[in-house]
Amino acid sequence: MYAQGYFDYDSKKSGGITMSHLRFGKSPIKSTYLIDNADFIACHKQEYVNQYDLLQGMKKGGTFLLNTQWMTLEALEEHLPASLKRKIANLGCKFYIINAVDEAQKIGLGSRTNTIMQSAFFKLANVIPIDDAVKYMKEAIVKSYGAKGEDIVKMNYAAVDAGLAGLVEITVPEAWKTAEDKAHKRPGLPSEIPDFISYQVDTINGQKGNTLPSSAFVDGYEDGHFPAGTSKYEKRGVAVNVPEWNGAKCIQCNQCSMVCPHAAIRPFLLNAEEQAVAPEGFGAVDVKAPKLKAAGYKYKMQVDVLDCLGCGNCADICPVKALEMKPSATQTAEIDRWTFAFENVADKNDAGDKFTVQGSQFQRPLFEFSGACAGCGETPYAKLITQLFGSRMIVANATGCSSIWGGSAPSMPYTVNAEGHGPAWGNSLFEDAAEYGMGMKLSLNVMVNYLTSATEALLKMDEVPAEVKDVLKGWLDVHEDGEASVAAAAKVEECLDKLFCCCDDCGGPAQFSDEAMKEFCTLCEYKDYLVKKSVWIIGGDGWGYDIGYGGLDHVLGSGEDVNVLVLDTEVYSNTGTPTAAIAQFAASGKRTRKKDLGRMAMTYGTVYVAQVGMGADKNQLMKALKEAEAHKGPSLIIAYAPCINHGIRAGMGKTQERTKLAVEKGYWHLYRYNPDVVGKNPFTLDSKAPKSFDDVDEFMKQYKEFLLGEVRYSSLKRGFPAIADELFDKNAAEARERYETYKALAEMGAQPVAAK
C-alpha cells in the first residue's frame, strides 16, 4: 500500500501540538493539500478539547477517538465543550475513548502513550486487517527496541494490547445535537485579557491564524512588532507532575527558582498588606534572611501549575528535598494562589543583592513561560539575565532554539515589569545576530551622543540654574554605568518635568533662551536613552561557533559595548561540536575537535570572556554575568546548556545535574577572562581539575561514563562500534589538553597590559 504523511506543527519545542495528516491507499497518493474530509480523527491530549476545533475537517459518520481520563459519560458530559458535543452528534460520528495515560503508567512506559494510541488507531481506522497490523507493530517493536532489552519490548507489546483492549465506544446522546454553550473560563488565566490576546493571539494559537484578515494588524501593529508578555495568557497546563512545596523544610536558597527553565516557580515576599489579602491556604512562611524578616516580609515559593512543564529540575536541585513532584491534578489549589502572587504581590527589588543566587530570584523574571522543552538547559540563563538587566535590555537574537523559545509568534515570553520596562527583542537572520546587535548598539550610541552633547552645552550656560546643572552633571558622570544610570536618569526626568513640558502646546517657560530650549528639547526627545541600555546578542553554538562566527568575530573586534551569550548545546555539528558526538551533520560521530571559541576571543585582549555552567557553579555564573555586563567593551559568555537532543539517559529533569557532572568529570571548564583586571592575570580558571586527573586510567573511565550518559555519544557505540572507543579517547584527550591549556593560562601571571 501507499502512504502519505504531512505533519503540521506549532513552533513550540517539545510539548507543542502536532497535527498528523495521514493517507493510505492502494494507488500512489499525490494529494498536495491537508485532509479536510477525514475518516478518522484522534485527539491524544484531553486538554485540547477546549483549545482547538478538533473535528474541523471530519467527514459525516467519521470516527473520533479521544485519549482521556474522563472515562464515564458523566465525566464527558461535564468536561467536553458544547461545540465539540454538537459536532460529534450532528456529524453522526462514531465516538471512542481510551485512557492511554493511565494505561501507559501502569505498563511502565511513563508518559509514553504513543504505542497504545497507534494500536488503537489501527483497530479503528481500518487501514489494514487488525491482525496484520498487530503483527507488523510487534515486529517493528523488536526492531526498534530489541537492542534496549527484553523488558522494553515486553512493555511495548503490552501497550499494543492495551490499545486494542482499552477502547470504549460511547453512545452519543441525542441531546448533544443541541448542547448549549456554557461560559467557559480556562483556569488560571490573568484577570484581564487584552483584546490583542483574545482576538489575534488566541486565533493564532487555536491554529486558525490563516483566517485572520490583514486588518487584524493595523492600529499600531503595522511595523510587525508583537507586544511583550503574551505567553502568560497561554496557560498550557501540559505538565503531568508539578512540584509541591514544603515551606517548613525550605531553606529559602531560591536555587529551584533559578534553575526553572519556565519561570514557573518563584519566591514571593509579602508585606503586611499583601499577607492580609492573600487567599485562604496561601501558606507563606517566616522569611529566614534577618534583613527581610526585619522588613516584615513573609516568604512563599509559589508554583505555577499551569505554566510548569513538569521537568523536575527544581526538585532535583533542592538541597533539602523541600520540593516533591506530584500529579498536577493534586495541585489545582495552587492555581489561584499563583494568580494572586503574580498579580498582587509587588516586586521587592531591594530584597538583597541581586547579583547573588538568592537575591537574583527576588527580581521579577522578564522572561517567562516560553515554548522551550521541559528541562531546557538554555532558558534558565536567559531568564536570569532578564532578572539582572531586563528592564534596560535590548536583545538581538540569532535564529535557532533561542529564537523559537525567545519569540515565535504569537507567543512572546519576554515581558515587562510593573513600570512597563522590559527587554526589546528582535531576530533577523540565522547568521547575523552579532551584526544586528552591533547595529542596535551603534544607533544607541548616536542617541546617547545627542544627550551628552545637549547636556554638555547646558552645563556651559549661565542661565541654567545650579540645581539643574547638578542633576545633569550627575547623569553625565554615570551615564555609561548601567546600574547607576537608572537613578540618575530618573532625576533628570523629574527635573525636566518640574522645569517645564517642552511639547508643542506648552512652548516652555520664557526664562530660557532659544539656545537652551533647543538643548532641553533634545533631552526630552531622547529621554528614553538616558538609562544605559544593556545590549545582548543571544544565539546557540550553531550560530556563535559556526554560521555566524564571521560576524561575531567582527563585533568582538569592534570594541563596542555589547554582551554576547552563546548557549552551547554542542548539537550543531560543525566546529562547535566535540569529537565523537553524533549530530545532524556528523551522523557517524564528529571526527575533529571542538573549536575553542573563548580562547580565540581572548586573543583580542579587549574582550571579556567567560565559560559558565549554571548547574556546576551558580556563583561563578553570577560573577561572570556581572563582570560581563559592566565591561565597557564586547563580552562573550559561553554557557553550557544540556539539551533534549543530548538524549540524557537520566531524563530532562537532570539537565542541571548533567552540567555539574560535565565540570566534575573535566568535560566542561569554567573560567573568566577579564580585560578590566590590571596588573594581575586577567584569566581565572574557576573549575578544578577532575579528582581523578592524575590517574589517567581512572579519569578516562569516569569521563567515558559521563559520555555514555547521553545518547549523542552512546549511540556512536551502537552504530559505529569500531571507531567509537577511539573517538571517545580522542574526546577525552582533548578535554585533558584543554584543561591543561587553561591551567597554563591561569599560571601565566600578569599579562602585558592591554593598550587602551
Next chain:
Amino acid sequence: MYAQGYFDYDSKKSGGITMSHLRFGKSPIKSTYLIDNADFIACHKQEYVNQYDLLQGMKKGGTFLLNTQWMTLEALEEHLPASLKRKIANLGCKFYIINAVDEAQKIGLGSRTNTIMQSAFFKLANVIPIDDAVKYMKEAIVKSYGAKGEDIVKMNYAAVDAGLAGLVEITVPEAWKTAEDKAHKRPGLPSEIPDFISYQVDTINGQKGNTLPSSAFVDGYEDGHFPAGTSKYEKRGVAVNVPEWNGAKCIQCNQCSMVCPHAAIRPFLLNAEEQAVAPEGFGAVDVKAPKLKAAGYKYKMQVDVLDCLGCGNCADICPVKALEMKPSATQTAEIDRWTFAFENVADKNDAGDKFTVQGSQFQRPLFEFSGACAGCGETPYAKLITQLFGSRMIVANATGCSSIWGGSAPSMPYTVNAEGHGPAWGNSLFEDAAEYGMGMKLSLNVMVNYLTSATEALLKMDEVPAEVKDVLKGWLDVHEDGEASVAAAAKVEECLDKLFCCCDDCGGPAQFSDEAMKEFCTLCEYKDYLVKKSVWIIGGDGWGYDIGYGGLDHVLGSGEDVNVLVLDTEVYSNTGTPTAAIAQFAASGKRTRKKDLGRMAMTYGTVYVAQVGMGADKNQLMKALKEAEAHKGPSLIIAYAPCINHGIRAGMGKTQERTKLAVEKGYWHLYRYNPDVVGKNPFTLDSKAPKSFDDVDEFMKQYKEFLLGEVRYSSLKRGFPAIADELFDKNAAEARERYETYKALAEMGAQPVAAK
C-alpha cells in the same frame, strides 16, 4: 561649465592603461556612452603607438598630442607605425608632440608627467581660455601641494609652463596618407606565438576584446579556462630604469631574484652545450658554489628588460652593489640574451637544496610577469611558492590584488615548466577562497581514495607480479608526502606503461583477471593524482582577516591538508588594519587594534601557523614554507606585504627594506607554530625584540619614525593632528604588548600534546 569624465581601465595594477573620456560644455552632459567623435586625443606613453589603435574615435580634423622622446620628424618617421600615420594624415589631424618625460625629469618631478600633460591639454583642447586655465591650475597646485612645501609648488608651476612651452606642431607629410605597413615585430617576444595569443589575447590586450565573437572561445575554451603562461607574450617594456648586472662583483646569493616581484631577474646555470650556443656578449661567469662548479656550470644573473617594472628592489637588496639601475634604453642588448636564457637554458632542478634562499632561485618560477605594481610586496611570496611546489600546485584565490595580478583575463602569469606542469588556478568570489580550496581538496581526496583502494586491492592479488607490487607499495608508502610522491608516481606510470595500455582500443593483456584489470584501469584513469597535490588558498588581509574569515576559520578547523597564504598589506580597513592607519573604510584612522589572526588559528592546536616577512628574514620564510607544506593538516602563513597603498616615502624600490624595518622596529613579528613538534614548545619566536625595547621612550621614538615613513600613517598627522599622536602611541603600545605575548608563548615550554 559642466564636465563629465569616464575612466576606462585595463585590470593591471599601476602601470596599466587608462583611457579618460572627458566632455565639457555649458549645458548639463548626459551622454551615457564613450566618446567616439573626439575633438582631441592625447597619448601619454609613446610605447602605446604599437599596442593600441590610438585614433579610434577621432573626428576629422581633430587634434592629436603624443608625449614622446622622438622629437624630430625623422624619429617619428622611423617609430610611428604606418597605420597611425595613415590615420593622422587621412583624418586631417593637427598633430603635436611634447617630451614630457625629459621635461619632468629636468624639473625634478621624476616620472610624474601629469601636470605637464594637463597644461598641454588645456592649451590645445581649448576648453576654456588658456590664461584662465593656467590661473586655475596654479591655484589647484597651491591647494594640493601647499602643505608639502614651496619646492613642490614651484616644480609644479614649472610643469604647467613646460606644458605650454614644450608643444611642437608637426606638419604632417602628405606621404603619410599612403604609408605602407612594415613587418613590425615587437622586440623580445618569445620565438613562437600561439594562435590563442595572436588572436584572442592580443585582441583583448589591444582594448578590442568586445569585438571578439563567441566563436573565439570554442575548441577547448568552452569551460571558460584560460591557458597558463600567457603573460610572457606581453613584454610591456614599461620600466624607465632596469638593473644592470656586474658579474664580477656578484656573489651569486640570488637574493635579487628572490625579491623580484616580476620574475624579471633570474640566475641561469649553463652547461657546456648551452655555453657554446650562448649569444655574443652573454656574459656568464664562473659559478662560485663548488658543487655547481664541479658540474661544469657557468652563471648568469639575467635581467629581463621588457618584463621588468623598474622598481629597483633587486639593486637595493644586493649586498655587494652588483646591480645598478640604468635607463632601459641602455640595456636593449640584454633583450635577446634574456630570450636565449629563457628559452634555451634548461632548468637545473637539482642545483642545490631548493629550500634554501640560493637554491630556490635555481628553480624556474611558475609565476612570472604579472600585472602587479612595480615593487609589489605580495608577488615575491607567490613566485617563491611556485618555485618550491609549483609543478604540483592548485590555487584557490580570493578576490583582491592577488586575483588581479594572479589572473585577470587575458593575462595569466601562472605558467608551466618544461614538462608542462604548473599551478592550476581559480578564483571564485571575494569571500569564499577558503571554502573553494577546501572543496578542491575534498575532490582530490576522493581521487586519491580511488587510487589507494585500487592499489591496496592489487597488492592482495596473487596474479600481480612482485616487481609491480614493489612499485605500487613504494607509491602507497609515500603518496601523502609531496616531494617523495613525485618520483614514486613516475615509477607507477612507467610500470603501467610497460605492463599495458588500458585504453579501449588495446583492451589490456590477457594475463590479468577482470578484477585486476578493473583496478589497473582505475590507476590509469586517475594517474594525474598519483603525485600529491599541494593545495594553496591565497588571499589578502581583506579576505583572510575579514570578509572571508568565517570560511577560513571553518577550513582551519576542518583538519584538511591545505595551505593558506594571507598576503597582509593591512590596507583593508577593518579587523586586519592596525590602529591609526588610514584606509578605505577608516578614513580618519583605525581606532581599534589589529586582530591577531595567527594566535586565533593557534588555538586549534592542529594548525601550522607562521608569520613571515621576506625582507626581514628569508631563511625563516623558507623554513616556514617548507614546514607548512609538509604539515598534514591546515597551514596558515601570514606574510607581511608592503604595498603601493602604504605610500612608502622611500618609494616602491624599498618594499623589502620596509619589511626589514617593520621587524627591526617591532612593528611586525616573525614566528612559527608547528603542531608537528612533539615534546617541545611548538611555538618559536623568530624575530628579536627591537634593540630599544627596554628603553620605552627610545622605542616609541623609533617606532613612530617607522610609522611616519608611510603616508597611510603620516597623513593622519596632517588630517587629524589632534588624535594622531594618541593613536600612534596606541599602535606602538599594542605592538609592544603583542611582542610580549609572543615572548610569553615562546617561554611556555612544551605544550599539552595535541590529541591526534
